[in-house]
Amino acid sequence: MRTATGAEAGGDVSVRAVLANPRATRLGRRYLDTDLNRCFTHAALNGPLSDAPPYEMTRARELDALLGPKGSPRAVDLVCDLHNSTSNMGLCVIAFSDCDWICLHVFRYLQRQMPDIPVRYIHLDVPDEESFSLDSVGKHGFALEIGPQPHGVVRSDIYTAMKDGLQHTLDWVRLFNSGAVFEGGPVDLFTAVGHVDYPREADTQNIMAAIHPKLQDQDFCLLRPEEPMFQTFSGQTLRYKGSEPLYPFFINECAYYEKGVALYLARKRSVTLPTLRVHKKGHPANFVSVQEEE
Structure with a gap:
């Protein structure tokens, strides 16, 4: 199967790379009008718009149409949303679930493939709120966040670590689609409490x-x-x-x-992960990489 750019992706995974907020990126800013990473609730995506809506609200609907719709059978299988942080975070997988075994197995794979950089899993526990970030548009999704890196600054070590993390994520998807078995076992995660x-x-x-x-x-x-x-x-x-x-x-x-x-x-x-293996062998996942500043 071909990627969105037409390059071969190992024949077993479809990849589409999307720049989430191109207007803000051109200006070296996090956003223009409002935080795009809070615009992906069902209410924000489907409610009425004002006569002059914030750019990020309309852009969120474009991304939902491209990758979703959120919560629908047509949504892509996995969204990996790339972020940078000014905090000293290392590389983090950030998700709203502590029992999405796809995301957790990817996390454990990254830990094993990247022993020279701290890799951690952050569980955003928001029981009374709907997930609001772009990665929630996919059937599965997480943010891959790295720091410290100031906005508008390029650091070779941070760039290389993020590039390696994304490549290992793609490798995991290819292995999963090939029918590889991922053994279960314990992993540590951090659940936000306030x-x-x-x-x-x-x-x-x-x-x-x-x-x-x-x-x-x-x-x-x-x-x-x-x-x-x-x-x-x-x-x-x-x-x-x-x-x-x-x-x-x-x-x-x-x-x-x-x-x-x-x-x-x-x-x-x-958390103890179950052993994981694809049920529909030969049915490739649609993997989406989305880049956005955090």
Whole structure:
């Protein structure tokens, strides 16, 4: 089977590469009007539009028509949405499910193929919310996020790690489609349980403290109660007041200042994967790679 560019992809997987937000990319920005990565709920995709809708709202509908529709039998089998982070995250697989065995087996394969870089699985546990990101358009999907990399900056090491991660993901899909057996077993994942905002002035909502130097860049390092979390601009240390040790991630992420998030907190858990093998041998998956800034 041919890829979207006409190049051969091993004869067993169809690949389509899509630039999610071309207008923002040309300007070196995360988005123009609104965060594209929050525009993929059913309400956003199917509700009425204003006379002059934000660009990202109309672009989300274009992507849903191309790759979905979301929740339909016609949706692509797997969406891998490529993101960068300004946080010291390493390479992360981010998904809304902790029991999508396709995504979890891809994650374990990446861990084994990339021993020189931290590879982690983040489970966004939002039981009362619908998944809102582009990867939710596919039957299966996840974001492949890497950092630290500032927006608009090219780093060879980050580029190479992301390229390798995507190539290994494609290799996994080819192996899966060929009928390979992926043995079950335990994997560790991080389930998000909440987030913390920066301390802010009551009247202006301006931040009044930064991430403490001892916490900065310590993504996925256990944070214990009473350990330093913030440092005010006058030098005062503000400590973590949670009741249990948790793992911080997305520490000081640039894109989350506007969302009122200084960092997320997660519990580390172990999940046992079942042995996995394709049921319809010879029926290739439609794999989609989508690139977008996080």
